[in-house]
Amino acid sequence: MKILVCITNVPDTTSKITFTDNDTRLNKNGVQFIIGPYDDYALARGVELKEQTGGTLTVLHVGEADAEPQIRKALAIGADDAIRVNAEPLDSYFTAVQIANIARQENYDLILMGRESIDYNSGVVHGLVAEMLGISSYSPVMKLDTSGNTVTIAREIDGGKEILTANLPLVLGCQEPIAEWKIPNMRGIMTARTKPLKVVEPVSVEEMTEPQHYSLPAPKGACKMIPASEAGTLIRLLQTEAKVL
Amino acid sequence: MSVLIYIELDNGSIKKTSLETVAYGAKVAAQTGGQAIVLAIGKSHSDELEKAGDFGAEKVLHASDEKLSHENSMAYADILVQAAESTQSKIIILPKSGLGDAMAARAAAKLKAGIVSGVTALPETEGGFQVTRSIFTGKAFSTVEIKSDIKILVVKKNAIELDESSVGTVKATVETFSPQLRDADFQATVVEVEKASGEVSLTEAQVIVSGGRGMKGPENWQPLVDLANALGAATGCSKPVSDLDWRPHHEHIGQTGIKVAPNLYIACGISGAIQHLAGVNGSKCIVVINKDPEAPFFKAADYGIVGDVFEILPKLTEAAKAIK
Numbered sequence: 001m002k003i004l005v006c007i008t009n010v011p012d013t014t015s016k017i018t019f020t021d022n023d024t025r026l027n028k029n030g031v032q033f034i035i036g037p038y039d040d041y042a043l044a045r046g047v048e049l050k051e052q053t054g055g056t057l058t059v060l061h062v063g064e065a066d067a068e069p070q071i072r073k074a075l076a077i078g079a080d081d082a083i084r085v086n087a088e089p090l091d092s093y094f095t096a097v098q099i100a101n102i103a104r105q106e107n108y109d110l111i112l113m114g115r116e117s118i119d120y121n122s123g124v125v126h127g128l129v130a131e132m133l134g135i136s137s138y139s140p141v142m143k144l145d146t147s148g149n150t151v152t153i154a155r156e157i158d159g160g161k162e163i164l165t166a167n168l169p170l171v172l173g174c175q176e177p178i179a180e181w182k183i184p185n186m187r188g189i190m191t192a193r194t195k196p197l198k199v200v201e202p203v204s205v206e207e208m209t210e211p212q213h214y215s216l217p218a219p220k221g222a223c224k225m226i227p228a229s230e231a232g233t234l235i236r237l238l239q240t241e242a243k244v245l
Numbered sequence: 246m247s248v249l250i251y252i253e254l255d256n257g258s259i260k261k262t263s264l265e266t267v268a269y270g271a272k273v274a275a276q277t278g279g280q281a282i283v284l285a286i287g288k289s290h291s292d293e294l295e296k297a298g299d300f301g302a303e304k305v306l307h308a309s310d311e312k313l314s315h316e317n318s319m320a321y322a323d324i325l326v327q328a329a330e331s332t333q334s335k336i337i338i339l340p341k342s343g344l345g346d347a348m349a350a351r352a353a354a355k356l357k358a359g360i361v362s363g364v365t366a367l368p369e370t371e372g373g374f375q376v377t378r379s380i381f382t383g384k385a386f387s388t389v390e391i392k393s394d395i396k397i398l399v400v401k402k403n404a405i406e407l408d409e410s411s412v413g414t415v416k417a418t419v420e421t422f423s424p425q426l427r428d429a430d431f432q433a434t435v436v437e438v439e440k441a442s443g444e445v446s447l448t449e450a451q452v453i454v455s456g457g458r459g460m461k462g463p464e465n466w467q468p469l470v471d472l473a474n475a476l477g478a479a480t481g482c483s484k485p486v487s488d489l490d491w492r493p494h495h496e497h498i499g500q501t502g503i504k505v506a507p508n509l510y511i512a513c514g515i516s517g518a519i520q521h522l523a524g525v526n527g528s529k530c531i532v533v534i535n536k537d538p539e540a541p542f543f544k545a546a547d548y549g550i551v552g553d554v555f556e557i558l559p560k561l562t563e564a565a566k567a568i569k
């Protein structure tokens with residue numbers, strides 16, 4: 001099986017988010033970047049399926065060179081090779097066009113990515129890519145098994161889950177518990193250094209959206225403390241003061 | 246020029262979050278001088294669908310077919326595009342959900358439309374089309390200009406207040422919409438659907454009572470469930486709780502779980518890690534119960550009680566029963 005896993009390069013989940021240049025750029029100072037946690041699940045399951053089926057796994061990132069440590073980490077976890085489309089991922093549409101362009105050349109059986117990136121939280125790239133390729137997509141996928149050309153998927157729906165079978169090729173947006181996150185071992189880290197990382201230039205895309213500026217939410221007011229002995233009075237406060245009951 | 250609004254149905258009824266989307270779409274229609282037209286897919290009744298009129302919709306297109314009984318973003322997106330074309334809509338609005346995002350994505354690729362997901366406020370339509378959306382899981386906002394001719398907005402819960410002024414008494418006209426369905430959209434076979442029946446769903450809930458590792462074990466959940474029942478609330482949990490299988494996975498709230506935006510979120514024995522907060526920062530009011538006065542969750546809370554959850558929960562339940 002030929003597998004493509006698309007990864008994002010995003011601030012660590014504990015990062016404090018601030019902006020610079022008149023609130024037009026993310027302040028990357030002191031921010032630790034990681035592979036998106038959902039993409040990390042996709043990668044982990046991708047590596048397992050590659051091993052089970054004796055297939056290949058390519059990792060793809062649309063973004064700038066500062067993502068290379070994260071791409072190397074994906075190689076250390078088990079991807080065979082990597083492609084980086086050398087462009088700032090401007091919006092979901094732009095990113096999807098780049099991914100679809102690579103996918104068209106390579107005919108992957110399975111394209112895996114996270115259900116959403118944790119920077120923009122859009123959750124639309126898998127659907128965009130699949131439509132551009134004219135194939136089906138499912139998200140958020142919590143369980144994935146393959147048997148020949150058929151896959152069995154469990155995906156989350158509002159308040160429950162749905163189990164379905166579908167035929168390859170497919171694009172899937174992944175989340176836990178599809179697999180456990182994998183930590184690269186020493187051998188993986190050593191071999192990752194020499195695995196191929198191809199850098200390609202982006203194809204041009206019509207500009208759909210143009211970023212204007214960023215802003216931060218208003219600071220939260222103080223927390224009103226209620227003594228444990230008077231816990232019951234909270235309910236009345238929620239009703240009459242906060243007006244949420 | 247019309248605004249097309251997709252609404253989600255749950256057992257034939259319009260989801261509450263979708264009514265909000267209708268009100269949002271009607272305001273955008275008023276701003277841009279168009280008609281607000283709603284699309285509903287799946288089994289329902291005219292007397293239910295005409296309620297969209299109360300929230301500002303003029304017309305509801307209703308597509309229903311046995312084949313459409315399962316959520317199918319491919320087929321649904323096809324129908325959305327056909328509805329947009331037949332109503333000549335240039336603005337398409339959907340509620341933020343897995344299905345809403347998937348349909349919006351497919352429709353955007355078909356229509357070559359700019360798509361913005363996670364919208365938190367009405368657009369600025371004076372001399373352009375600017376929308377603001379939530380990014381970094383609620384930690385910041387981004388304002389973007391949509392430049393394409395057709396624009397697709399996926400709107401988050403609480404993007405507008407559903408106050409009295411957004412609720413009218415005009416019924417929308419309901420029309421049957423008969424789209425063309427493509428076989429290619431139905432290649433998958435749904436084997437099984439597991440839905441927690443009768444429970445309040447987390448994304449729709451007005452009140453959520455949520456438990457963390459401080460609940461000590463699955464056998465201790467009853468006092469939390471009792472409070473939830475007394476308040477008509479849904480139940481949620483932190484990630485370790487679902488990882489340990491104390492509670493089902495679909496209750497996991499946070500950055501890597503469900504993002505919720507209830508009026509009231511009550512956190513019991515949850516420390517308030519940043520990844521958990523990311524899933525609840527859309528809540529209007531947060532109550533934290535924790536025995537550790539230094540628990541970080543108190544910094545994000547509106548009301549706090551320092552103490553043992555197992556002593557406090559029964560007191561709250563008693564008080565909640567008294568007001569109902």
Ligand SMILES: Cc1cc2nc3c(=O)[nH]c(=O)nc-3n(C[C@H](O)[C@H](O)[C@H](O)COP(=O)(O)OP(=O)(O)OC[C@H]3O[C@@H](n4cnc5c(N)ncnc54)[C@H](O)[C@@H]3O)c2cc1C
Nearest residue numbers: 457458459483484499500501514515516518520521536554
């Ligand atoms: C990439 C990544 C993604 C993550 N995503 C999520 C996510 O989506 N959602 C999520 O929740 N977490 C997530 N986490 C995990 C997160 O960092 C925390 O570990 C987790 O939220 C802690 O859960 P908790 O508060 O239930 O447990 P703990 O941190 O163990 O806190 C338990 C709390 O209960 C209190 N307590 C104990 N006994 C009592 C008692 N008797 N009465 C009252 N209080 C009591 C304690 O004082 C403590 O504050 C993620 C982590 C990573 C690295």
